[in-house]
Amino acid sequence: MKKLFVLILFALSFSGKGYSETELPALGDSTSGLISLQQEQELGSLWLRQLRANQATIDDPLLITWFTDSIYQLVPFSELAVTDLQLVVVDSPQLNAFAVPGGIIGINYGLFLYTADEDELASVLSHELVHLSQRHFARQVEAAQRRNPIALATLLASIILIATDNPDAGFAGLVSSQAAAIQSQLAYSRDFEREADRLGMNILVQSGMDAHAMPEMFSSMMEANRYSSSALEFLMTHPLTPSRVSDAGNRAEQYPIRPRTRSFEFLALKLGAERRYQLKDNSAAEFRQRLENARGVDRDALLYQLADIALVQREPQKGMNYLQQVSAEYRQHPAMDALQAKLLAADNQVADATSLLRQKLLIHPQDLSLRETLSRILIDTNRPAEAIPLLKDLTAD
Structure with a gap:
């Protein structure tokens, strides 16, 4: 039941159509009252346990050491409130990276197949760090509550029933609230994606890497998606539009080209x-x-x-x-x-x-x-x- 609880709560948090900029609550408002950092930590721990129980991960020391060093090269410039991160590498050939509330950053090992150098891969990591530093999880839950508080209350009540002692009633409530019709379980809104692109490029530049790696990585993703479905896992949860690619390219032109890292x-x-x-x-x-x-x-x-x-x-x-x-x-x-x-x-x-x-x-x-x-x-x-x-x-x- 815990597995379903976590999946539904994350679906609630990240599903739905994109919101306009005016619907996104700014940091420091009621978001922190709706979901605290401590609650995010607890949700993240539950999610990570379920991931490890149901998905093969890789604990190769060279890979984990490289991942840790790469992340913590970026962290000082990320504005993260909590820098004690948990890192996970999923054993999958698909192109994907993810940020989960509670300080969890993950990648699929297959991400290496689509990156030419460390700057390109770091552009993906910096993007994910922004999702955490700007608390996009809490902000999207807040936006969902303001948009439809009754449906949210029904769904939360259903989740509680499922997680405790009345799963049948809980599932009935879930269906009635249309929570079963989830098509983009972890999809961020386009506004969050643009914010992650903009602030992520700042992280990339401040850490000494090439800003041009980000639009090049975007182009690689779109090219991969054209010929293979392996890129869909990332693009389904991080909607990539031509305007995002163009914006990233224009923003990168403000910075000089730097030598790329290939350790x-x-x-x-x-x-x-x-x-x-x-x-x-x-x-x-x-x-x-x-x-x-x-x-x-x-x-x-x-x-x-x-x-x-x-x-x-x-x-x-x-x-x-x-x-x-x-x-x-x-x-x-x-x-x-x-x-x-x-x-x-x-x-x-x-x-x-x-x-x-x-x-x-x-x-x-x-x-x-x-x-x-x-x-x-x-x-x-x-x-x-x-x-x-x-x-x-x-x-x-």
Whole structure:
């Protein structure tokens, strides 16, 4: 019943047609009385539990570390009242990102497939941060209440019944209030989207990234939607119109073009998304072909993925050969060290693997890749007592 409760409440909050600017309550008015920040936190926690129970998520340390670092590069410029965010990556090839009341930011791993660089992906994240900082959830509930308070009261009463001890009566009330006819469960109004675009670009620029990445990302979304339905998940909840694309382009022209960011982490994760959702069993052959012409950090990212594929295929020596070709700049990267340790353990060199990890943890004591890899190796070799402190730290993080 909790699942239905959360889905209906969020549907109530974000469904319906767009409102005019005059219908959107400004921050600081009765919105804060209708839904408090604490209530948003409670709703967000319920929603996140339901998501994790019903949708596969990805907790890869390199991905979570990159996501965390990327978000907190933007947060100082976001005007968020609460900056303790919860981040989630959904295991889906579809193009999507979302912000949920209570400080939850999520992306589909498939988002990497549609972004050429970190600036484009950051434009999506900055947009989502605005939905939280400007409390679009509470403001849209407020607008819905002012538009039709009787229907809202009926729906809320139905939700309470469903969540407690009379689900049949609650569902009957739901149908009578037409809440079952939900077509855009998390759809933001166009006014909120324009506000998120405008303030999101400010966040992007202040964090040192290229403003032009936002209209380019919009164009990529529209192009993807033209040829594939995979973009629909995002566009259904974030209505993208030609005027929004045009406005973003005009706004970006006010700023100089800045160099784009394509880090090792981003490139390795982008290749990982290709491998997971598109190339699959053909990944190794495709990456080896690309390796012939790759240079710099692109080559290192390919080598990392090829080494990981060799690990999965139980060819640790081949994997270590790939890692030996990584440039000096990234050979000591914690993710490379963690992968090397996995390869050593797979090659029955467990002592060398744990020694390497403990040595690297002295340099990078908080690194998730190193800590998770060491805990897994210790558990796999029947040394759970040594793994418990690491697991406690990982859980706390």
